[in-house]
Amino acid sequence: MEWLTDPWSSGIMRRAFAEAIMMGAVTGALGCFVLLRGLAFLGESVAHTLILGVVVAFLLGGPVALGAVGAAALTVALSSALTADQRFSVDVSMGVLLPTFFGLGVTLIALSEGYRSKLEGTLFGAIFAVTNLDLVLAAAAAVLAGATLLFAGKELALVTFDRSMAQAMGYRMRLLDLLLFGVVTVAAVVALRAVGNVLLTAMLLGPALSARLLTRTFWPMVASAAALGTLAGVLGLYWSWSSDVGGGPAIVLVVAGLFAVVAGGRAGATLVR
Amino acid sequence: MSLSLRNSKVVPALAAAGLALGITACGGDDGNAVSDAEGGGVGQRISVVATTMQLQDFARQVGRDRVEVTGILGPDNEPHEYEPTPSDAEALADADVVLENGANLDEWLDDLLSNAGSQAQRVTAVEGIELLPTEEEGFPGDPHVWHDPEAAKTMVDNVAAGLAAADPEGRATYEKSASAYKAELDAMAADIRDAFEPIPPEQRDLITTHDAFGYFVRAYDVQQVGTVLPALTTESEPSGRQIRELVQEIRAQDVDVIFTEEAVDAGLERQIADEAGAEVSTSLYADVLGAPDSGAETFIEAELANARAMAAAWQS
Numbered sequence: 001m002e003w004l005t006d007p008w009s010s011g012i013m014r015r016a017f018a019e020a021i022m023m024g025a026v027t028g029a030l031g032c033f034v035l036l037r038g039l040a041f042l043g044e045s046v047a048h049t050l051i052l053g054v055v056v057a058f059l060l061g062g063p064v065a066l067g068a069v070g071a072a073a074l075t076v077a078l079s080s081a082l083t084a085d086q087r088f089s090v091d092v093s094m095g096v097l098l099p100t101f102f103g104l105g106v107t108l109i110a111l112s113e114g115y116r117s118k119l120e121g122t123l124f125g126a127i128f129a130v131t132n133l134d135l136v137l138a139a140a141a142a143v144l145a146g147a148t149l150l151f152a153g154k155e156l157a158l159v160t161f162d163r164s165m166a167q168a169m170g171y172r173m174r175l176l177d178l179l180l181f182g183v184v185t186v187a188a189v190v191a192l193r194a195v196g197n198v199l200l201t202a203m204l205l206g207p208a209l210s211a212r213l214l215t216r217t218f219w220p221m222v223a224s225a226a227a228l229g230t231l232a233g234v235l236g237l238y239w240s241w242s243s244d245v246g247g248g249p250a251i252v253l254v255v256a257g258l259f260a261v262v263a264g265g266r267a268g269a270t271l272v273r
Numbered sequence: 274m275s276l277s278l279r280n281s282k283v284v285p286a287l288a289a290a291g292l293a294l295g296i297t298a299c300g301g302d303d304g305n306a307v308s309d310a311e312g313g314g315v316g317q318r319i320s321v322v323a324t325t326m327q328l329q330d331f332a333r334q335v336g337r338d339r340v341e342v343t344g345i346l347g348p349d350n351e352p353h354e355y356e357p358t359p360s361d362a363e364a365l366a367d368a369d370v371v372l373e374n375g376a377n378l379d380e381w382l383d384d385l386l387s388n389a390g391s392q393a394q395r396v397t398a399v400e401g402i403e404l405l406p407t408e409e410e411g412f413p414g415d416p417h418v419w420h421d422p423e424a425a426k427t428m429v430d431n432v433a434a435g436l437a438a439a440d441p442e443g444r445a446t447y448e449k450s451a452s453a454y455k456a457e458l459d460a461m462a463a464d465i466r467d468a469f470e471p472i473p474p475e476q477r478d479l480i481t482t483h484d485a486f487g488y489f490v491r492a493y494d495v496q497q498v499g500t501v502l503p504a505l506t507t508e509s510e511p512s513g514r515q516i517r518e519l520v521q522e523i524r525a526q527d528v529d530v531i532f533t534e535e536a537v538d539a540g541l542e543r544q545i546a547d548e549a550g551a552e553v554s555t556s557l558y559a560d561v562l563g564a565p566d567s568g569a570e571t572f573i574e575a576e577l578a579n580a581r582a583m584a585a586a587w588q589s
Contacts, residue, residue, distance in 0.1 A: 011548050012516060128516055129540035237513060246510035 007241045012128050016247060019130045020233025022138040023194045023203065024251075026145045026187045028229025031208035032222045033180055036160050043204040045098035046181075046188045047197045049075050051105035054192070059108065065137045068192055071101060072185040080178055090177035125196025127237075127247035138190045148183045149222070156180055157218055194233075195248035206255035207232065210262040228258055319440045322364050323372035324379040325352055326562040327419045328398055330572040331432045332372055334454040339443045340436065343368070345379075348564040352378050357385045365389035370439045372432060375399040376416035396435030398428040405487045417559070419572065421488035422462035426455045461573045462492070465580040469493055472587045479583065480523060480531045480551075485559035495583070498526050516545060523549035530586035532557045556582040 007013040034043055050068045057067020075097055082093040148156070158166045159176045167173055184204070191200045211225035236251030245253070318341040323329040329344040336342065343364045346352055352374070365371060366389040373382050375397035386395070402424045404414020418424045433451035437444040469477065477495040479486060490497045499519045511519075523531070523545070530552050533542045546553045557579050563569030569578045 007513065010517060010520070012520075012544050013513060015544075016513075126510060126541055128511065128513070129544050131540070131544075239513075241513035241517065243514055244512045246512050248510060250512070 003238075003242065007238060013237065013241065015130045015132070015135060016127045016237055017234065018135050019127055019138055019190075019194050020237055020251060021230050022135075022142045023187075023190045024207070024229030024231070024233035025226040026138075026142050026229075027191050027200075027203040028207035028211070028225035028227070029149065029222050030145060030180075030184050030187050031204040031206075031229075032211065032218070032225050033156060033160055034184060034204055035208040035212065036218075037180075043184070043188065043201040045094060045102075046072075046075075046185050047192070047200045048102035048105075049098040049185075050188060050192055051197065052101040052108070053105075055105045055108045063133055065134055065189060065193055068189040069137070069186070072182070072189055075101065075185060076178060076182045079181065083174055083178075086174070090174060090181060094181060125192065125194055125199065125248040127194045127251070130193060134193050138193070141186045141190045144186055145183050148179060152176070152179060153219075161218070195252055199248055199252045202252045202255055203229065206252070206259055210259045213262050213266050229255075232258055319369040319436070319443075320367055321370045321372065321436070322368040322393070324382055325374050325419075325560070327425075327572050328372040328374060328428070328432065330562065331398075331425075331429050331454075332370075332436070335429060335433045335447055335451045336436055336443075337446065337450050339440060339446060340370075345382075346561065348561050348567075350561065352560050355379070355381060357381055361385060362389040365391045365393065368393040370394045370396060370435055372396050372398060372435065374416060374418070376404055376414055376418070377412045378416035394435055394439040396431055398431050399424075400431055402427050405491070407484070407487075409484075415484065415487045417485045418488055420486055420576070421492045422458050422576075423492070424488060425572070426458055429455055429458070457573060461576055464577060465493055468580050468584045469495075472584065476587055477583070478526050478528045478587070480519075480528055481533070481557065481559065483559070486557075489579070493580075496526075498522055498528055511541070520545060520549045523551055529589060530554050532582070532586075554582060554586060 008017070031043075050071050053067035053069070053071025053074075054064050055067075057064045057070070060067075075094075078097055079090055079093040082088055082096070083090050088096075155166070155171055155176055156179070158169070159171060159173060159180075163173070166176075187204070188200055191203045195203055207225040207228040208221075210228050211221045214224050215221040232254040233251055236254040237247060239245060239254065240247045240250040243250070318339060319336075320343070321332045321336060321340045322343045322345065323332050324345045326344060326346055326348070329342050332340060332342045345357070345361050345364075346355060362385055365385060368391060371382070371386065371391065371393045373379050373395065376399050386393075399416065399418045402418050404416070404418065407415045419428060429451050433447040436447045440447075474494045475496065477493075478498045479490060479495050480498050484497075486495075486497065489495065499522050522528075528549070528551055531542050531546045531554070533553060533555050542553050558569055558575040562572060562575045563578070569575040
């Protein structure tokens, strides 16, 4: 039983666990909305927009997570302004803003080439370097995501499933879209710290995909995805604790492994029937 | 960026020198016009491009005023992950001599040279030096050779030979300044050994960001306890197990200070140090030399600064 408790004796591991659990739950739950809206692109592009914030924070010497939050807030604000007269949808505004931000970020990286090696660590995540400030931000993101689902979950779900129905019922579609994109962006900031920019999409979509196969209705799917995301975070860190696999990669590989088990199990069950 | 700035200053200066000597440089074909100008002084300089900062310094020490040294790596560049820029290719295209470390530290130079279509004399500085073995794949041996003062002297000889091959008239100058500089390296090594003298070898515990000090450890009787990054390069993320083992080792050896390099983010090192009850020092120059005004702009200053930082950590 020692292998079970051992990792928790390390402060680095305790912080990594806390980060992974919060990240897994938040990205898992919100990933369901992203998946069902067919917005797999969103996760990827949100990851890209954050680069600008990360680079600016880095150049100014501030906390990277705050830079990412700033970039996220700016994205949502500009998207809101762009869509104000209803000529563009929120998706389109994101499609314009995110590559622009990414381009700016990459340009800044190129101009400050000496910082490249430091930045790469940031972009690929470093879950064992998580600080207490990172945990506070992750907790705030989790609270925000939880509150959003609690108070606007029903509306968000309807917008996700049946846009015309939601529109007919007089929902403020634009506001709800912005809300969803806003919380997904915040979740991405948390995942950025844990698994980095490149693996972020896997955290957003992987648990949601598995949950989609396991459940028939929406809210159980959201709950299972959150649980699977958390499970992957914890199992991945246990794996990394007892192997030479880095923390972020281990978590993402467990996400993929869980999906393989679920998909395989389902295929097997269909064959038996 | 600094490259093009430097060139743009040099070219007018050279043109002016040419005019002063009464040479009519029609059309301003700068490169050839300058090397054709006989008679000593600025016009004689051969153009040397060096990858690492150590080699840039060696080239200046050996070449003195016969060479114009252009560096590729600066104080903020990790040699292991450097991405060459167009201005690097430009500098290489005009170079008479190209100095590389070798042992795969600067293997990106190959592509750069073929892209630049360079005809330069190419010097591999680690040639003739027996490399320490490394577990890392893709490396013929540990490339951080310069931290061994004897090997550094061989590198200086290789640099001098390369410069002399490209500029035979300067051979005597190069050989003379190389032997003077090698004497300075001997004095540096003696200073470092003196600084370490009061500390028993078993208390000289070194933990660094990556395995860059293998030669230093061997040359000066230091114990390498561990490295934060498992691999030789600065690119990979360590696993939970590697962190756990390192923390255990730091505690077991009672290490007080973890050294990181200027060019690498120290976030992870700080976490590990916290957990093991040690401190983080960012004062070592492993792969690069110091920035201007850091007091470690030359190779010798940087090595002495490393030794002082280590000695201070062991004595505290």
